[in-house]
Amino acid sequence: MYSERGEVILDPMVGAGTTLIEAKLLGRDAIGLDINPEAVELAKKALEFRHRPVSRQEVKVGDARDLSFLADDSIDLVLTHPPYMNIIRYSEGKIAGDLSNIGSLPRFCDEIEGVGREVYRVLRPNRHCAILMGDTRRGRHYVPLAFNVMLRFQNVGFILKEDIIKVQHNCSATERWRWKAKRDKFYLIMHEHLFVFRKPGRGEDLTRVRWSRSL
Numbered sequence: 001m002y003s004e005r006g007e008v009i010l011d012p013m014v015g016a017g018t019t020l021i022e023a024k025l026l027g028r029d030a031i032g033l034d035i036n037p038e039a040v041e042l043a044k045k046a047l048e049f050r051h052r053p054v055s056r057q058e059v060k061v062g063d064a065r066d067l068s069f070l071a072d073d074s075i076d077l078v079l080t081h082p083p084y085m086n087i088i089r090y091s092e093g094k095i096a097g098d099l100s101n102i103g104s105l106p107r108f109c110d111e112i113e114g115v116g117r118e119v120y121r122v123l124r125p126n127r128h129c130a131i132l133m134g135d136t137r138r139g140r141h142y143v144p145l146a147f148n149v150m151l152r153f154q155n156v157g158f159i160l161k162e163d164i165i166k167v168q169h170n171c172s173a174t175e176r177w178r179w180k181a182k183r184d185k186f187y188l189i190m191h192e193h194l195f196v197f198r199k200p201g202r203g204e205d206l207t208r209v210r211w212s213r214s215l
């Protein structure tokens with residue numbers, strides 16, 4: 001819905017390549033970046049299939065906080081799924097710059113704001129950026145990681161358009177959490193947020209969207 005055939009999609013944290021696979025199936029050109037060369041190899045392999053109409057997908061190693069190889073206002077849609085702090089450490093601490101090594105919420109948010117600033121710059125005005133984020137717990141307390149990330153994306157200028165709840169019943173960590181939930185009396189987290197942001201149009205009157213922006 002947020003892109004047309006022939007347009008260019010960017011996933012700056014592409015992982016095993018889901019975004020680019022879907023882009024190919026829908027006839028969108030796409031660029032994928034990941035800080036982890038192993039993820040880049042997986043994504044490249046996953047894209048080794050034929051599909052018509054033909055479109056172009058490019059995957060390379062890179063840092064989502066530095067998209068200097070892309071011009072301002074050049075991308076039609078950004079779709080991405082960052083790590084949820086260090087809940088899953090994708091490179092097990094081996095790659096500097098891997099955001100999944102960060103265990104501090106303020107530091108993680110500072111770095112994710114750097115990603116937000118870059119994707120805002122490269123996105124065309126009036127186009128969208130969708131970001132999938134989940135929450136976590138520390139001890140007996142809820143850590144609203146997704147809302148913190150949402151606020152950081154608003155900080156760089158994005159307008160919140162949608163908050164779509166993805167119901168997530170089971171994941172690899174569910175069994176680990178089940179006994180803690182029973183012991184400490186809390187409910188398992190069973191959702192993630194798919195935030196869809198819009199970059200304002202050129203010369204747009206922002207007073208009309210003031211409650212959807214950073215206060």
Ligand SMILES: C[S@@+](CC[C@H](N)C(=O)[O-])C[C@H]1O[C@@H](n2cnc3c(N)ncnc32)[C@H](O)[C@@H]1O
Pocket residue numbers: 012013014015016017018019033034035036039062063064065080081082083084090091097098099100
């Ligand atoms: C949740 S996974 C992405 C999953 C992906 N949607 C898929 O289809 O597999 C997050 C990814 O972000 C990558 N990552 C972490 N820090 C990064 C950074 N600074 N720049 C680019 N990628 C980064 C990790 O290597 C990991 O592959």
